[in-house]
Amino acid sequence: MSAPSNNAPTVVPGPFRLEGHNALLARIVETAAIGTALYDLEGRLVYANRAFADLLGYTAGAPLPALSELIHHDDASAGRLHLERMLRDELRDYRGEHRLRHADGSSLWVSLVASALTAKADGAPEYLVLQASSIERQKKAEEALTYSESRWNFALESARQGVWDHDIRTDTMFYSRMWRIMRGLSPDEPVPEDHQKAWLSRIHPDDLGHVLANIDRQDRGDSDFDALEYRERRPDGSYVWILSRGKPVEWDEHGNPVRTLGTDTDITRIKVIEQELAAEKERLRLTLESIADGMISADSQGRITFMNPAAEQLTGFTSAEAIGRPAHEVFALRDATTGRRCECPVARCLEIEDTVHREDDMVLVSRTGTQRDIRCTAAPVRMADRAVLGAVLVFQDVTQSRAMQRQLAHSASHDPLTSLPNRAAFEEAMSTATASARDSQRRHSLLYIDLDRFKPVNDSAGHAAGDALLQQVAKTIRGCCRNHDMAARIGGDEFAVLLTDCPVGNARAVAEKIVRAVGALEFLWAGRTYRIGASIGIAEISREAASPLGVMGEADAACYAAKARGRATVVAFGDL
The missing domain is CATH 3.30.450.20 (PAS domain)
Incomplete structure (x- = not known):
């Protein structure tokens, strides 16, 4: 046993926080x-x-x-x-x-x-x-036994302790009035001649073996045995839980016990509470094991004390392997974008003593390396005096829902045929580029691309051929741009490219590259080869740009001029 503590915890009586906060x-x-x-x-x-x-x-x-x-x-x-x-x-x-x-x-x-x-x-x-x-009153009553028989009996009656006295030499038994009352017997119920047989007949069948195995130890005054618990049937059929304490008080000349004295206590209420606690604990255990969300409980040092089966599956650790480890070793959280290790929510929760939420772009890396998108919440577990006892981490696998969200977000901003950004996404990027040019004097360029001789392909070979050709054109345009440039499909056979930090002179070179690449395409469909071209208009995005819509209009006008000059050519708005 440890030495006395100088800092014994101040405990305000209140419910101890078990896992699950039941x-x-x-x-x-x-x-x-x-x-x-x-x-x-x-x-x-x-x-x-x-x-x-x-x-x-x-x-x-x-x-x-x-x-x-x-x-x-x-x-x-x-x-x-x-x-x-x-x-x-x-x-x-x-x-x-x-x-x-x-x-x-x-x-x-x-x-x-x-x-x-x-x-x-x-x-x-x-x-x-x-x-x-x-049992203070009981002890006082027992002490009074040696002083006065009448006082002894009265004290035990007041303490509601049933007394029994077994004379082993004559095999006679004395039962006190309270001994009978707690069993539902009449206060003056006579003691049967075969008192032990009558007593044993009332003991619950599940307890009878335990009583028979230990009753002699009580009579002998076995130092390792001083109390016997069992259920005894009342006349109405109900059972009362009895705690029976007894020991020898007289011995013969050979040291053998000849008289045993004891008291019985009704502990039915205690047993009911014990059974309710056991049942509730079992229900709590089954509940925690059956929920789909992962749950980890940690102590005040951040070491795991409990983990349910869902948490085992998500982390790759068994409960036996995880208990006692720091939470961050089992719950390895990373940023979905950068891949960097993130602070453990349990550690952060214990540090600030408040609830911590992690919802966006968090990835749980299991012991086997499997990655899952998750969202999690770590909440402190407090004692009644508000002192933090530990933390409970609840986390959910949201991989499917996040994948669906990303798919929906991609669909909302991309052209389903070419997988290039659509007009809405391009206009948003144009707004950002226009603002940066106005605020920081950066210069960007916009290419407006209209395909030449595309309609005959669509009309003669059909829409399926037209769609296949547009897909090839999209790949071709994307391949002519830098990685950080944005190529988008903004209409039927119309495309646009946003060249960031690119002056008009350099943009012209990119545009001419696109014209040559599109013109070099040989599109084969149903045994026939088709050739198309591209006309491109260029508009500069500078500090003087009025608006994204105005820049788009300038590029469109330049493209119209390129078509008028014979197609498959490039015209900058500044040249008009």
Whole structure:
């Protein structure tokens, strides 16, 4: 067990945030009448509900003790030894009666139930769960037993503890009034001659084997066994959960027990809460495993504590491989455009202690190298005092939807026949070029291209031939331009090229290259060869340009002049 902590966490009783933020489970734990606390393997307090704080006399917001400080120093060392064994994973469950240290420094007798909690695949414990209920009145009643028989009986009645007294020599049994009442029996119900047979007949069939295997250990005062839990049937057919504690109080000259005394407690309410918690936990587990979205939970250091099957599939890591690793090692996020590694949303969420969204152009690279478009949200997990306990990352595979979006965006801005940008996209680029020329005095050029002798091909060979020819022309024009120039189809057989940072003199050379290339095309269709040409008009985009539409008009006028001069030629608007 670790040394007492000087900085025991200040715990405001409230629901411990389990993965998935299950509100119902949190409310059940928080409002439970049984004091419940969660300690980590270092003995530090992680969570305590309101009942636990009240039990030890701590007000809201006051720091509760670490595990090493919890058991009162006047108590025997057995309790601490058992808890240390659990922290070392030598023991998974423990029940006992111990004195805990009250806030005012006094001791408080409790019934302590401890169990190891784990979510790891290897079964190693992560936390120690303690459930404590006060047995102070019971202990006081037991002490009063040696002082006065009448006071002893009255005290136990007040504490609602059923008492039994077994004289092993005569095999006679005494049951107190409360012992009968908690079982639904009449207060003056006589003890049957074969009392053990009658008692065993009422025990639930599922518990009978456990009781028969351990009842003799209780009679012998086995130091490793001091409590027996079982269900006993009432006369109305319902069952009551009994916690029976007992030990020998008299021995013969040979040291053999001859009298055993014990008390029984109705723990039905505790068991109902335990079953509800177990059922809710199972529902939560099944829910997290069945959802299609990937889910990763991390602690305050950004190390993974939980991962559902969808996250396993998307990341390529199994849950067993991922747990304990930093989230950024498993959730490898890159920018879809640049390919650069992006900051892990979990790390950013823990840094700013706020929700982080990643939606645009994010790619998840799995362990096998598979890339998927995703969107994700990392949200902090907070304790009741707003302290950040960790983070939960939820992410979705949006590869198909983003591909569809890109396809729709491409269709909206491109000509479906030639795959070149369409008129709308070209006009938008013209607006950008005109603005840059006006603001920074850059000079660009616009080529307006109209095909010569295209109509006869379309009319004689058909539209299919015309479409095939336009596709060849589009490739030819695109091949004559620089990579950053924009070639577009803006009409039936009309094309345009935006030459950025290109003066008219250089634009003329590009235009003449296009004219020669188009004129050199030999289009073969249905055994016949067709030849076409291209007339090109050039307009300069300068600081003096009035508007994109005005520049387009100038280039169109220059193209018209080129056709008038015999076609297959180039004319600049400035030459008119």
